[in-house]
Each structure stands twice: as C-alpha cells, then as structure tokens.
Amino acid sequence: MTSRGRVLLSALVVLAGSLGLLYAQAQKKPAIAYPLGYRNWIHVKSMVIFSKENKLFDRFGGLHNVYVNQIGWKALRLGSTFPDGAIFVFDLYDVRTYQGAIEARGRKFLAVMKKNSKLYPDTGGWGFEVFPGDQDKGSLKDMKACFNCHSAQKRRDFVYSEFAE
Ligand code: HEC
Known part of the structure; x- marks a missing residue:
C-alpha cells in the first residue's frame, strides 16, 4: 500500500x-435512579396476587404496594397526562400465609416508571427500571418488555393503578 x-x-x-x-x-x-424516600410518597393502592388464576402470578406474585410522587399525584387525581418528573413505584414483597393471615416476607423487587417524554419517546414517554431485592442498582435490560404490557393502558397514559379512596 x-x-x-x-x-x-x-x-x-x-x-x-x-x-x-x-x-x-x-x-x-x-440510568433511572433508585427512588429514595418513596415510602413517604402517596400510597396509591395495594394488591395481593396469590394464585395462577391471575395471569401476572408468575412474574408479579406476592403483595405489592404502589406509590406515586407529588408530581404524578396531581395528574393521577385530575386524570390528566403525566408531566415529566412523575414517578410510580411498584413495591413487591413475597408473602407467606400464617395462622389465618397473609404476611409480607422480604422484597422481591421494586419496579419504577419515570416520565421523561424526551428521553423515552419509544415507550410512551416513560422510562422503566427494576431494582431486585433491596438493591439500589437497576438491572432491567429491555424497557420494551414492560411497555408491551403497559401500552394496553394508552388512554390512561400507560398507567394501570387507580387511586384507592
Ligand atoms: C403483563 C403485564 C405487565 C408487564 C409485562 C409489566 N407490568 Fe407493570 N403493571 C401491570 C399491571 C396490571 C399493573 C397494575 C397493578 C395494580 O393495579 O395494582 C402494573 C403496575 C406497574 C407500576 C405502577 C404504576 C401503574 O402503571 O399502575 C409500575 C411502576 C410498573 N408496573 C412497572 C413495570 C416495569 C418496570 C415493568 C417491566 C419490568 C412492568 N411494569 C411490566 C402490568 C404489567
């Protein structure tokens, strides 16, 4: 040459x-940061998924609490589109039944949705992340797997949870 x-x-x-x-x-x-302090946010609802009768059992079996931050709370109340900065947390625990009670036994994971329409245009403007166990580092590989299911909620800006009065 x-x-x-x-x-x-x-x-x-x-x-x-x-x-x-x-x-x-x-x-x-x-990366979506661990939602520090989310236990002081607004508690939206709780649910126990305890049997295969529920199609989410394999992935989300256990007891979960859903929380929303102040930015998301306003939009949830008004039923409007969520502004950037809105965050939802889905806090999932394993359960055990004991003497007639269903108890929470250790965290399985925290699933988080954070609105940023510029960063996440392909997933409805929401970033998705999962923090396994009590870890504060996210581990999610593909947000599309989350969005594929949440996309069914398009008319509620991709959010499932409704506030339990
Ligand atoms: C097969 C369907 C499905 C998949 C896949 C799924 N979700 Fe959800 N998600 C739901 C349902 C249903 C709820 C509402 C639960 C309730 O009503 O208590 C929910 C609730 C949530 C919430 C609370 C806000 C809301 O929309 O109600 C967050 C945060 C969340 N999911 C994050 C994730 C993340 C992160 C992933 C991917 C790792 C994921 N989800 C995958 C069905 C799904």
Whole structure:
C-alpha cells in the first residue's frame, strides 16, 4: 500500500471509530435512579396476587404496594397526562400465609416508571427500571418488555393503578 493509501485507511478507521462511539452515546440513556424516600410518597393502592388464576402470578406474585410522587399525584387525581418528573413505584414483597393471615416476607423487587417524554419517546414517554431485592442498582435490560404490557393502558397514559379512596 502507498503511504497515501495508508494515511487514508487510518483516517477511515478513526472516523468509523468515532462514529461508533457517537452512536453508542446516542443509544445510552442515563440510568433511572433508585427512588429514595418513596415510602413517604402517596400510597396509591395495594394488591395481593396469590394464585395462577391471575395471569401476572408468575412474574408479579406476592403483595405489592404502589406509590406515586407529588408530581404524578396531581395528574393521577385530575386524570390528566403525566408531566415529566412523575414517578410510580411498584413495591413487591413475597408473602407467606400464617395462622389465618397473609404476611409480607422480604422484597422481591421494586419496579419504577419515570416520565421523561424526551428521553423515552419509544415507550410512551416513560422510562422503566427494576431494582431486585433491596438493591439500589437497576438491572432491567429491555424497557420494551414492560411497555408491551403497559401500552394496553394508552388512554390512561400507560398507567394501570387507580387511586384507592
Ligand atoms: C403483563 C403485564 C405487565 C408487564 C409485562 C409489566 N407490568 Fe407493570 N403493571 C401491570 C399491571 C396490571 C399493573 C397494575 C397493578 C395494580 O393495579 O395494582 C402494573 C403496575 C406497574 C407500576 C405502577 C404504576 C401503574 O402503571 O399502575 C409500575 C411502576 C410498573 N408496573 C412497572 C413495570 C416495569 C418496570 C415493568 C417491566 C419490568 C412492568 N411494569 C411490566 C402490568 C404489567
């Protein structure tokens, strides 16, 4: 190869490398932070999913509490579209039945939805994340798996929970 050819080739390699980096950065979205203090937010509702009769049993069996932050709370009350910054937490515990009671026994995971319409246009403007057990680091690989189901709630801006008065 001539030296001109070599220079051209290395220029191409550098260009391809930087394009790749740019692409990777464009794909990478900031992680959704652990929702610190969510137990002081507004409690929306609770539910126990205890048998296979419920189609969510395999994935979400147990006792869950749903919480919403102040930004989301206003929209939930008014039934309006959620503004950026709205956060929902789905806090799931394992259960055991004991002497006629159903008790919560250890956290399975925290599932979080955070509204940011600019960051998450492909999933209805919501970012989804899962924090297993008591970990504060998210582990979700693909938000689409969450959105595929939540998309059925389009008329309520992709949220299922209704406030239990
Ligand atoms: C197969 C359907 C399905 C899938 C998949 C699913 N969800 Fe949900 N999700 C629900 C239902 C139903 C509720 C409402 C539960 C209730 O009424 O107590 C819910 C509630 C929630 C809530 C509380 C806000 C709301 O919409 O009610 C959050 C947060 C949440 N899910 C996050 C996630 C995350 C994160 C994932 C992906 C890891 C996920 N969900 C996957 C069905 C699903």
